[in-house]
Amino acid sequence: xxxxxxxxxxxxxxxxxxxxxxxxxxxxxxxxxxxxxxxxxxxxx
Numbered sequence: 001x002x003x004x005x006x007x008x009x010x011x012x013x014x015x016x017x018x019x020x021x022x023x024x025x026x027x028x029x030x031x032x033x034x035x036x037x038x039x040x041x042x043x044x045x
Contacts, residue, residue: 010032014028014032
């Protein structure tokens with residue numbers, strides 16, 4: 001059984017959503033940055 005990396009799936013879904021709803025771009029980028037920042041802080045502490 002192979003595991004599929006999460007980042008390509010998330011980026012593909014985000015790209016499709018942005019094509020359908022262009023105003024979602026701000027929210028998608030903001031949520032992505034918050035999640036990456038929080039994950040980095042959790043890994044640090």
